[in-house]
Amino acid sequence: MTPTPRIGFAKPEPQQRTLGLGVIGLGTVGTGTLKVLAEHQKEIQRRLGCNLQLKVICSRSVHKQDLSWLDKPVKITSDWKKVVGDPEVHIIVELVGVLATARDIAFATMAAGKHLVTANKQLVAQYGVELVERSRTHNVGLGIEACVAGGTPVLHAVREGLAGENFTAVYGILNGTTNYILTEMERRGCSFAEVLAEAQQKGYAEPDPTFDVEGYDASYKIAILAMMCFGQAVKVADIPVQGITRIDQVDFAYAHRLNHTLRLIAGARRRTSNRLEIFVRPMMIPTASRLAGVKGATNGILLVGNKGGNTSITGRGAGGEATGVAVLSDVVQIARSIAAGGSSLTPFGYEDWHPSRIATPDENVVATYLRLVVRDRPGILGRVCAILGRHRINIDSVLQEPDCEKKRLPFVMTLEPTAEKYITKALKEISRLPFLAEPPLLLPFAEMP
Numbered sequence: 001m002t003p004t005p006r007i008g009f010a011k012p013e014p015q016q017r018t019l020g021l022g023v024i025g026l027g028t029v030g031t032g033t034l035k036v037l038a039e040h041q042k043e044i045q046r047r048l049g050c051n052l053q054l055k056v057i058c059s060r061s062v063h064k065q066d067l068s069w070l071d072k073p074v075k076i077t078s079d080w081k082k083v084v085g086d087p088e089v090h091i092i093v094e095l096v097g098v099l100a101t102a103r104d105i106a107f108a109t110m111a112a113g114k115h116l117v118t119a120n121k122q123l124v125a126q127y128g129v130e131l132v133e134r135s136r137t138h139n140v141g142l143g144i145e146a147c148v149a150g151g152t153p154v155l156h157a158v159r160e161g162l163a164g165e166n167f168t169a170v171y172g173i174l175n176g177t178t179n180y181i182l183t184e185m186e187r188r189g190c191s192f193a194e195v196l197a198e199a200q201q202k203g204y205a206e207p208d209p210t211f212d213v214e215g216y217d218a219s220y221k222i223a224i225l226a227m228m229c230f231g232q233a234v235k236v237a238d239i240p241v242q243g244i245t246r247i248d249q250v251d252f253a254y255a256h257r258l259n260h261t262l263r264l265i266a267g268a269r270r271r272t273s274n275r276l277e278i279f280v281r282p283m284m285i286p287t288a289s290r291l292a293g294v295k296g297a298t299n300g301i302l303l304v305g306n307k308g309g310n311t312s313i314t315g316r317g318a319g320g321e322a323t324g325v326a327v328l329s330d331v332v333q334i335a336r337s338i339a340a341g342g343s344s345l346t347p348f349g350y351e352d353w354h355p356s357r358i359a360t361p362d363e364n365v366v367a368t369y370l371r372l373v374v375r376d377r378p379g380i381l382g383r384v385c386a387i388l389g390r391h392r393i394n395i396d397s398v399l400q401e402p403d404c405e406k407k408r409l410p411f412v413m414t415l416e417p418t419a420e421k422y423i424t425k426a427l428k429e430i431s432r433l434p435f436l437a438e439p440p441l442l443l444p445f446a447e448m449p
């Protein structure tokens with residue numbers, strides 16, 4: 001895609017050393033952002049050398065809210081268009097969560113020549129290329145740090161700190177809810193359902209957890225991260241997604257026997273063909289790998305570069321104030337650019353985008369963990385092995401935990417690296433075997449440091 005030439009942001013007059021901020025959306029992140037801003041105002045001012053002032057806040061129910069905790073009086077409105085139209089506002093922070101509204105706010109903000117900061121991963125994953133084009137057309141800044149890994153500044157690290165690197169892969173634990181569930185299952189030997197129910201009670205998981213546990217949340221985040229690492233316009237719909245609902249305690253028992261553990265990994269890898277392999281799936285990862293140490297609701301990202309090697313970054317992936325720090329970091333960066341009259345912001349780190357070239361999962365060559373739960377009877381192993389052999393899949397090992405119920409007997413096969421298309425075909429046949437008590441579970445072994 002040919003980039004629109006960039007020109008500098010309108011430089012404020014020397015007497016205009018105050019930049020006005022408008023915040024739309026006063027939920028978890030909106031409130032967290034305002035609280036951090038109130039507490040860190042002086043420090044931020046020292047960093048900026050100009051005055052950043054909150055001018056207006058907005059949510060539909062703002063007039064019913066107790067805002068006594070705000071340190072200074074500000075304008076309030078329930079109509080986001082008034083924030084966009086406010087002449088005192090230069091930077092707008094969009095934190096409404098609803099995709100269609102967020103898109104309308106984003107487009108209107110840019111059309112009004114104002115700078116935008118958003119935490120909406122769906123907005124950025126789906127409309128990222130368009131947002132960048134519009135930000136160029138209207139010559140405004142676009143901040144997206146809070147969209148991936150909440151308070152962990154991975155996008156800044158990729159865009160700025162590692163701008164000289166050529167990435168070969170990025171792997172992330174990008175969803176705190178699923179990582180909390182998996183690591184609690186591992187730590188306490190509980191089932192998925194037990195830990196999920198408890199997480200919902202404590203407010204760590206949504207009443208409808210589908211978006212998190214089925215991997216969709218992580219797919220938006222890896223789409224953004226992959227765009228940032230590889231400069232390709234990745235489409236979320238092209239990302240194969242598998243959630244964690246089928247993971248059982250017994251999988252951790254087998255994983256440990258194999259010196260591995262299980263995590264929901266959102267990853268993107270550059271193939272030698274220059275195509276991207278991109279996925280969200282639970283994976284067996286070596287216990288010595290950096291991401292194995294990422295526990296609870298923490299997020300972790302491992303960036304693999306062909307010169308600098310491995311860089312990992314971990315931190316808070318959600319929460320009002322932690323995410324508020326990421327939002328404000330974007331505000332600070334935009335404010336610095338405005339003050340300098342510059343245009344240093346390239347939100348995805350690339351001026352020249354390539355269309356995405358995604359490899360199909362079939363082309364992946366992976367070693368896999370195959371867990372079968374069967375009603376025990378003679379000849380089971382022979383039939384499974386015959387199918388695998390027919391598809392030219394080599395078995396590496398067969399494992400069985402002792403003392404399991406004969407009616408629901410789990411056993412595991414580890415398979416040598418094979419193209420996934422052969423494994424998928426074999427799995428279809430295995431799924432039809434009459435002695436299976438539940439569908440087979442296939443998990444790839446991740447090759448990661």
Ligand SMILES: NC(=O)c1ccc[n+]([C@@H]2O[C@H](COP(=O)([O-])OP(=O)(O)OC[C@H]3O[C@@H](n4cnc5c(N)ncnc54)[C@H](OP(=O)(O)O)[C@@H]3O)[C@@H](O)[C@H]2O)c1
Binds near residue numbers: 028078095121147150
């Ligand atoms: N929660 C996290 O830890 C986290 C972390 C990283 C990123 N994010 C992202 O940050 C964004 C905000 O998340 P959140 O958790 O803060 O959401 P939230 O708690 O549901 O808050 C959303 C806010 O937007 C307001 N709102 C909704 N529609 C509006 C409209 N048409 N006009 C004005 N205000 C409107 C809501 O209040 P009214 O109903 O009163 O309008 C509410 O104050 C989302 O995109 C989310 O994905 C969240």
